[in-house]
Amino acid sequence: EADIYQTPRYLVIGTGKKITLECSQTMGHDKMYWYQQDPGMELHLIHYSYGVNSTEKGDLSSESTVSRIRTEHFPLTLESARPSHTSQYLCASSDPLAIAGSAGELFFGEGSRLTVL
Amino acid sequence: LAKTTQPISMDSYEGQEVNITCSHNNIATNDYITWYQQFPSQGPRFIIQGYKTKVTNEVASLFIPADRKSSTLSLPRVSLSDTAVYYCLVAKRENTPLVFGKGTRLSVIA
Numbered sequence: 001e002a003d004i005y006q007t008p009r010y011l012v013i014g015t016g017k018k019i020t021l022e023c024s025q026t027m028g029h030d031k032m033y034w035y036q037q038d039p040g041m042e043l044h045l046i047h048y049s050y051g052v053n054s055t056e057k058g059d060l061s062s063e064s065t066v067s068r069i070r071t072e073h074f075p076l077t078l079e080s081a082r083p084s085h086t087s088q089y090l091c092a093s094s095d096p097l098a099i100a101g102s103a104g105e106l107f108f109g110e111g112s113r114l115t116v117l
Numbered sequence: 118l119a120k121t122t123q124p125i126s127m128d129s130y131e132g133q134e135v136n137i138t139c140s141h142n143n144i145a146t147n148d149y150i151t152w153y154q155q156f157p158s159q160g161p162r163f164i165i166q167g168y169k170t171k172v173t174n175e176v177a178s179l180f181i182p183a184d185r186k187s188s189t190l191s192l193p194r195v196s197l198s199d200t201a202v203y204y205c206l207v208a209k210r211e212n213t214p215l216v217f218g219k220g221t222r223l224s225v226i227a
Binding site for chain 2: 043059094106107109111113
């Protein structure tokens with residue numbers, strides 16, 4: 001079983017609030033990712049990190065920001081939430097050496113479902 | 118990143134073998150082919166990965182022809198619990214950020 005945790009699982013907040021979605025993994029993986037997914041729709045990569053102090057934007061533009069100060073922690077922050085931010089946010093980490101000679105495997109958390117009123 | 122194309126949806130009866138084909142015409146020499154499964158309200162879960170020919174594990178088989186421009190995920194004797202979205206991804210060995218497409222929504226019917 002993968003050891004990657006997201007909190008909160010569910011969050012309902014009002015417009016304009018600042019929120020931080022937490023993601024932690026205990027596997028020592030250098031690479032971590034944030035995906036955004038609306039119900040029944042495809043996953044979109046919004047941020048990724050290849051290690052401490054490394055952050056990059058994904059293929060979907062997002063108003064959120066991320067930080068990577070510790071290997072195990074990759075929080076996502078929305079400074080001022082809006083109803084358009086309502087979605088499920090999925091955190092993942094990967095170990096490219098998990099399978100010898102392979103491209104690695106992504107391990108996902110259970111997700112944080114955000115509703116902005 | 119190599120673009121992948123797979124059917125939007127498929128239906129199957131319980132007990133049947135299901136084959137989902139993915140097209141990746143511009144796959145690069147050092148790209149691997151990976152399949153993930155996603156149930157509603159959960160994150161995707163790794164199923165199988167391969168580079169060429171055939172790979173089999175306890176869950177599925179992956180068939181990759183010599184030109185590697187397509188791949189087929191084979192699920193033997195599906196059950197209702199196999200109802201999920203299946204994603205085909207192509208990634209380099211160093212795991213450049215994995216971009217998920219729309220996937221194939223498999224519905225297993227009793």
